[in-house]
Amino acid sequence: MSETLLSVQGLTKRFRLRRSLGEFVTRRPGDSALAVDHVSFDLAKGEILGLAGGSGSGKTTLARMLIRLVEPDEGVITVDGRSVRDARGHELREIRRRMQMVFQDPYSSLNPRMTVGTAILEAGRVHHQPGSDDGDAFVSKFLDLVRLPASMAVRHPSELSGGQRQRVAVARALAIGPEVLIADEAVSALDVSIQTQLLNLFLDLRDELGLAILFVAHQLSVIAEVADRVAIMHLGVIVEIGATAEVFHHPQDEYTKSLLASHPQPVPLDASREIRICE
């Protein structure tokens, strides 16, 4: 479990802002916003790392840089000791195969004209996954992994609920055989009862496949449920990182404290009064 799979050092991203007319005329460079500022962390095999922070804290930019959907400006990312930033062509594809991403909105991340089965199979075939020549078996294997019936394969995304779509998005990511799953607010748009099912699924996948998961979420309580360690981001910087219980029960940073204090938690259930239904 302590074997480091993904290592990030000093990762930085600046977004250039639009130049003002004055800057344009005088050919001065425009201002830039520092979205992610020298961030470092490690992710071990089979570990779930939570990444929390307010909106605009840079957590999505950080997640996207890991698979180079956003090009970093500075820093080092390595997977199993191989540099992600220097990878080109075949090597980059291989790195993206090893790290897959699940996005927040399952309505826009699936192709509406492709059936569930086609989407999963296509992902597997593109990356020459073993077993992908036998379409039906391949598809049902991954649907089963995300606890969906094999009969789902012929459906289109529009026929599915939000929770089912998110499962399909996870199945498609898994079909490529990744070692790291990056879940960017993957449960944020779901109802509470469906959210629970997905959180359990992520825990199961970690246990069954030994996946490492970077779990990005703005809801601290969701991270508390699944993450082994948590990193708190604020204004592009990781202000605190450590074991989830340690950070949540003994926060050191002021920003972490304010986040925890703002979290709305309903009054706990009175355990002595079980609901009773006659037989």
Place this chain on the structure above:
Amino acid sequence: MSLLKIENLRIAFPARGGITEVVRGVNLEVHEGETVGLVGESGSGKSLSCRSIIRLLPSHAQMTANVHFDGRDVMALSRKAIRDHRAHNVGMIFQDPFSCFNPTKRIGEQVAETLRVNAGMDKSAARARAIELLASVEIDRPEQRYRAFPHELSGGMRQRVMIAIAISAGPRLLIADEPTTALDVTTQAQILKLIEQRRRDLNMAVLLVSHDFGVIAQACQRVAVMYGGYVVEAGPVDEICARPQHPYTRALLESIPSLESAGHHVRRAGIPGQPPTAGEIGPGCPFANRCAFARPECAGVDMSLEVVGDAHATACPFVRTVSATSEAGGA
């Protein structure tokens, strides 16, 4: 005293081969000056229910109900009267504070416009009052912010301006439909606090709609839990959180992730299956197919609320019989 009383609210939409009922006989009462929560998952009918108070429904919706606001029959109001009702009695804020603004107009002018149209103020009086209102929702340097465009403000700031517009006429009731869903937790806490402050200062009632039981528990005194177009349980918030009397409420509360879980992974039982879509709901209890305590009689339940405790009512008759008999028997 009862400020708002909704009785037997039904909302239906025309669908292929007939109509689909999405709100199925909701009763709701809001007293003067109190905060009432409406909680439920997507598709439970909570947003439509609160919009019915100002008859702000899509034109093809079919709505029947008895809605009384301060003793007046809202359903009988003429088009002009309903405009007055919306302008003076009820303020409303929405989830997305961006699409509610005109992106090409300065926010101060949008606040002032409301005052000019609804309160008949002249330009300079409206401007002065708009700046006062912006200050009252804790926007610092309101004179400068008056000239800002909506895109220049953060989500929390935009929600503050929305609140300023909603309370500009001194409404008796503020309807807040998922007001903090798009915001950070820290901003969420500030906005909830602001709504509470404005409620006390202006002595208005608040109807807070949310899918988040945590938000409801923090802000409300009473709550109604909705599922599949019905109110399945209603009562004091603390009582319902501690001793839910409907299997759905209980399962929902047990599904809520908790900070206490940090360090030891809990696999919550959750609720199997998924919420029904309106077309799938037949007679009887809509939760029966996901309920751990389901029984054949569930198909015959009429979903009316029966009182089980101090102002606490549930639509599940089986929970009630049990706790009543076991308590009577001293078990």
